[in-house]
Amino acid sequence: MSVPSRHMHCRNYAPVDVVKGICHVTKAIVQADDDACPAFDRLPRCAECKRYVSGEAEYVGACSAEPGAPMTYPDLIAVTCESFEWRHA
Amino acid sequence: MSRKLTDVLAQADARLEYHAMGTPPAQPTPREAAGAPSPRAARLRDLYYGALSSASNEFPHWYTRAYMRLDNEIPVVRRALALESAFRHLTPTIFPGELLVMGKTHHYRGSFPMPWLSEGYYMAAENQLYQDALARGSASADAVSTFGTGGGNVTRSFGPVVSIAGKFGIRREEVPAMLLVAHAWEGRSVDDIGHKYEQMAPGYEIKEALMRSVTCMFDSGYTLPQGREVVNYYYPLQFGFDELIEMTERKKTDVAGRADGDGLAGMNRLYNYEAASHVLRGVRAWIENYAREARRLEAMERDAVQRREYAEIADCLEWIAHRPPRTFREALQLTWTVHVAVLNEDVISGLSPGRLGQTLWPWYEQDVAAGRLDEAAALELLECLRVKYTCLDCFASMGVVGGVLSGNTFNNLSVGGLDRDGRPANNRLEELIITAAMTCASTQPTLTLLYDDKLPESFLLKAMECIKTGTGYPAVVNNRTAIEFLIGQYGSEGMDLEEARAIAIGGCLETSPCSWMPLTLNGRPYWIPGGSGQPTSVGVHFLSLPKILELVLFDGVDRRTGLRVFPAHGRALGSYEELFDQVKAYFAKAVEVLSLANNIQHDVWRKNNTAVFNSLLKPDCLESGHLIHELGYRYNATHNVETCGTVNLVNSLAALKSLVYDRGFVSLPAFRQALAENFGFKMADEVGSFSLASQEKRGDSTEHDRTHVECLTAPKYGNDNPYVDDILREWEEWFCTKCRDYESLNAMPYYACQISVSTHAPMGAVTMATPDGRLAGTTFADASMSAYPGTDRQGPYALFSSATCWDHSLSQNSQLNLKIHPTAIHGRAGTKKLLELTRSYMRKGGFHIQYNVVDSRILKDAQEHPEEYRDLLVRVAGFTQYWVEIGKPIQDEIIARTEYEGVQG
Structure with a gap:
């Protein structure tokens, strides 16, 4: 569900x-x-982005679009992010 | 039942008078009506009334992400690239009905932490970062500061919202990331690096004890490193962003590889221009993002009127993102955008728009002449601007935002004054600004009238009408006294009379250096005023004068914490002169150690956290290539020593002089004992009230009653009594001169600054009973020239004589607040009466006066029924705030202030 x-x-x-x-x-x-x-x-939020990698801790992940995969979080709004791509079309 | 102070006084046939010049009418009297805002502004203001102070992690996330990636960059460029990234990534939000758009964050009332300055204070109490901050004294003021629990303050966590720093709400989904970002700055923030180096300064252990005992309230270098200054909108208004970016690129070519005779900083110009270029691009992108959002909303909007408004917003933003404004509306939007951009660069309170009505006059004048704008449309825009300003929040610690600012942000707009040729500078747009402040009353921007006898009577009366509505603004500042101060303080940097006439107030009451800038609009030349000095009210802040006296009386030990603050002086204090001399000695020691530590903190700030955007706005940074950290501003002698509790100090010295040294009524040891035992009273926080009259005895003992009554009835400031006023004059002349013995990091002398803001509550909270009869934990007298509540019995003109017994131009400011009952200045005759009262203070040389026009019974009712008073405004000390958003100690103090039922001489 x-x-x-x-x-x-x-x-x-x-x-x-x-x-x-x-x-x-x-x-x-x-x-x-x-x-x-x-x-x-x-x-658009990090949680909706195909570049977002979930982390072990709740509400924390990483962005694979950038070298070093810096920390990010699922609720970060991404309307201005140049690397954003929808996870699901 | 416990006896109250009033009972003790009554037994001695004495009393404190909280009403002067008559008695209040039988029924509570409301203030005079001020009109209503436009329906649009009313809706937007209502939205503010219902909005919570909301924090988000977006700006810190993008800033930190870029900064940490760029560890091989030149520091100023690294910071600029981090700022550029943060501005580019801010989510644009536009709310239906807005005409002016853009804000600090995507929330209507949003703000965010800046861990690159300080990261410990907004952690949970059990977090190690917070404990470290507490241990070094930088969080000590937090524990004794309070917010009002009403309005938008999020003082407790609830549901999906976590309360941080005692005021701001953040979504719980953002908290883990916010904490990771904060930890990324551990050991890197201005606070942490500054702490590492400040410990190397001699006397550091005294500095730390001063902070932990709350003898000093906060370090400005990592809390509020900028602000209390006037912003300068000239460059974007005259050139636009594209031209400014091109200018920085041309300048880079001009200076690359050249020292041009300056072996120390000449080469830095290349990096500074590179930094300026990046931040300008970031701000331009931020505006473009808003323009795109407006176009998106235009495309989806079904309502024709709203669709057209979105289109107009998009047109405006698309233009000002690149070019100088053509219309009043574009110019107004651009000044607001620039203002918010500066605020997002640093933790800032008191970033003042200055003489905005004079800055924007060229566009207003030409639009009206061309029939593009009428007064009704201009008024609506100005009302909308007020709502935008009121939505601003400053994210800082509990001690700073609660204890100093009372949640206020001090965006002070000045009106009046003189032009560069010495003629009255007021204009029709300024009258509309005052009208908007009446019809759309709100806390921001607060207004200051630069009073000059040359200003037209009609303009002055308009300002008085506004004051009568109870908004608490405009404050009235003496233009001539301020000009005298500016020429004295900045003369060595080139300030002359013509330039000094550009004066505006930065922050609540800080006389700030400004300049005239040559603007051309459609071929017509104008001179517009704008800020040209570094932040003022940075340096030694705030020093509690009653606490210094307490430390003298108890040989350097803070009795509340048991801390030794100063080395024991070991003096017998056998004479009044010896006592006063030791007060000066401890004060001087405090300023010495605090100035050294603050110089280091500000130096770390300017090296690692340079103000790039604010710098490039200020003359003459773009011309010289030097930003604030290389003294690129035109005026740099801006560091000062700010005090609190002047009147309690003076009254206490008068009581000691009278009771101990002149009359021998009580010995000094017995006096100390009475103070240590709080004259037999409970502590204020036990009673739950912070005003003197409400205090209760601890038991049945009457041991100290006689002494206490004598203390309370000893000569008091505010009654034109030379016995006390001579003490004030001696203090002021010594203090204002002494400050100049200390050197700021800019190698320029410190100067005196005397405004309490809200510190008289938390500093009172940690100070034991004082010899003037004030009891432990109660608030000090507000401001620096206000009488202690209930002690000014001879009317306002006697108070004015006391206040002006010294030369106010020796100090950056002084501050006098008066509470007047609405009936005392009712009607047209009352307006004139208020102007005459004000004029008399100005002509005596008083620097500042401001009025609370209110019936105290209404304030008491508001304290009991805050839900019925969401929009009630009061004047605190240099600023106006919503009653429900200020803490109880300040509420109690305002209620207790002497209420003048008449204002005749």
Whole structure:
């Protein structure tokens, strides 16, 4: 069973703070951790990138796009990352 | 039931007067109404009201990732490349309804730690990094500082959010990475490297004891190394980013391989220009990312109005990313963008936009003349700007953000003053800035009126109307006194009268050197003002004067911690003169050891953490090729000694002089005993209140009551009484002169700075009872020229006479706050009355005055029902803050301040 997508992982989500944001589609305040709606548009994050390598510790991994595979983490937003490639098309 | 201080006083037929010049009306009185913001600004401000202070790891991640990869680079270029990477990778967020966009992070109210400065303070208490910081004294102030628990402060962890540094919330998913980034800086941060070298300075053990006893509040080199200065927007406004980048490339060719007569730093110019080029490219890319986001939103937006607004935002950003602005809106957006870029370069409080209304006048004037802009549209933009500024947070330690800043960021916008030819510099845009500050009241930017008798009466009255609405701004600063200070302080670096007239306030009250810059817009020449000095209020900060006196009385030992702070002086203190001499001796020793340590910390900062972006904005760095670390700024004599608790020191010296030395009412040993036993009272934190009147006796003993009453009724500052005022004058003249004996890392003399900000709460919290009758743990008097609550009984004009018994131009600032009941200055007549009151202080030579216009009963109600007062603003000491976001000690102190029910002489 797949994990439901959350508002905070949606491209339409503008984060007001660490728990809530505004949905660009509905213009309503939504909670970051609530399940997303059918208009969900996946946000590029390291967790979604094929260059991301999971680490042993929770919430920590590495980026294989760069020499030395520097540390990164799954929730790092990657909309500005030049190396980002979707893990799943 | 415990007896209260009021009971003790009543038995002696004495009392403290918290109301002066009359009695308050029977019912609590609200402030005068100020109008409402535009619906757009109201929505955006409401969004702020509901937003939590949110931290993220994005900027630190990209900065650290680049920095660690580049360990073979020249330090200034390495830092610039790290900054470029961080700016390029920031996630752009645009919120519906915004006209002005861009922020520190992708959150509406976002900030982030900068572990390259200091990494220990935001760790959990059990973390070794935090324990190390505590041991060296740099985290000691954290333990005695508090935030208000309301507003956006995240003082506790909850659900998916972890509270860090006592105020900021971060998503738990980001915490492991944040900790790894922090640990990457262990042994590399300015804090750590500075600590390694500061220990080599003589007297370091005294410095550490001063920090651990909270006699000194914080080291500026790794906490707030920049700020308390005026930013300069001139270069981007005049040239645009593309031209600036081309300029740095041309300059590189000009200087590569050439020392040009400077064997020490001439060759560095190449690296400095290379660094400047990289940071400019990073900032340009950051703007372009926002432009792309605006285009993306435009493409998906279904609402026609919102779609057009996204398009306008994109048009604006696409233009200013490369070229100089053409319109008022583009110029306003560019100044905001530049402002945030500087803030993201370092941990900064008090980065002031300066005389923004005069800087932006060319675009405003030409847009209005051409029919491209009307006042309503300009006002809405200015209201939106206020919301953007108010969303700024400064991520620093609990001691700094809570204990010093009260969560404020001190972006001070100055209005008024004189132009370079000595004519009034006010303009219509500045009036709109004041109007926006009334209709869209918020904490930022705070306003300062550069008061000059030449300014038109109508303009001054407009400023008074704003003050009457209770916003706490504009503060009123004496333009002439500030100019005198600037010429005295920076004359050796070329400051003359014409240049000094460009003065603006940096931070809450720091007189800052500025310059006139020649701008041309559509072929028309203008002179616009902008900052040209290094950060001020860096150096020795803050020194608690009552604590110094306590250490004198107890032979160098801090009784709270048992620490020996100073070597024993061993003096009998048999005369008042001997006592005062020892106060000066300990103070001088403190400044000596603290200045050495701070010079080292700031030197490490400028070597490893050079301000590249802020530097290239300031004259004359781009011309000379030298950034801040090579004294490229036009004015560099900016380090100072900042004190807290002046009035408690002076009142205490007066009490000792009177009771011990003049009258022989009590012996010094018996006095010490009474202080050590807190006059038989409980500690303030046991009582849960930090104002004097609420304190409670520990038992039934009346042993120290007579002495205590005599202390409280001894001569007090603020009543035009020469017995006390002579002590103040002697202190000020000695202190302001003595500071100049110490040399900053720029080989220039230190100078005096006297603003308490919020430190009078945490410093009061660690100070035992003082000879003026103040009890242990309660706050000091705020500011430096405010009377201690309840002790100014002769009216405001007597207070002014006391405050101006010394020459204020000897110091970078002084600070006087007055609480006035709204009915005392009601209506048009009240506005004029307020102006006359202010004018009288200015004409006596007072440097600064500011008012809390509020009924104290409303503050008490707000303390009991904070949920009903989210938007209540108060003036603290040099800044305005939301009531719910400040800690209880400061709340108690503001409630306790003497409330003036009338302002007649």
